[in-house]
Amino acid sequence: PGHALKLRRALAALAGSVAGGIGGLFLTGGETARAVLDACGVTGLSLHREVEPGVPLATALGRHGFGVVTKAGAFGDERTMLHCRQALLDLRQAPVFP
Incomplete structure (x- = not known):
């Protein structure tokens, strides 16, 4: 907990520096998501x-x-992150104008 703010700021700075090349983000934690x-x-x-x-x-x-x-961190099972990854991949491949 003592390093949470420092880590959140570092992660946000890193993501911000490569924002133009991000294909998708999976974010947990409201304050972290907002900062990124x-x-x-x-x-x-x-x-x-x-x-x-x-x-x-x-x-x-x-x-x-x-x-x-x-x-949020307190729910889901061992497949939840895999489902999130697949949803992001599917979104990238979806046509812009259906």
């Missing part, structure tokens, strides 16, 4: 669907559009 998205210049999220209950899939709005999945 802010550093990437995200101004909002466009919700698509839930990957699993309580796990939203969205597209980042702002200078760089990429898929975003956010998840």
Whole structure:
């Protein structure tokens, strides 16, 4: 806990420095997600669907559009992260204009 703020800031700075090349983000923890998205210049999220209950899939709005999945830490099973990864991959391959 004593290093959480320092780690969150470092992660946000790293993500912000490569925001133009991000294909998708899986983020846990509200403060971490907010810091990373802010550093990437995200101004909002466009919700698509839930990957699993309580796990939203969205597209980042702002200078760089990429898929975003956010998840609180206290639920899910051993397949949840795999489902999130697949949802992000599927979003990248989806046609822009259906």
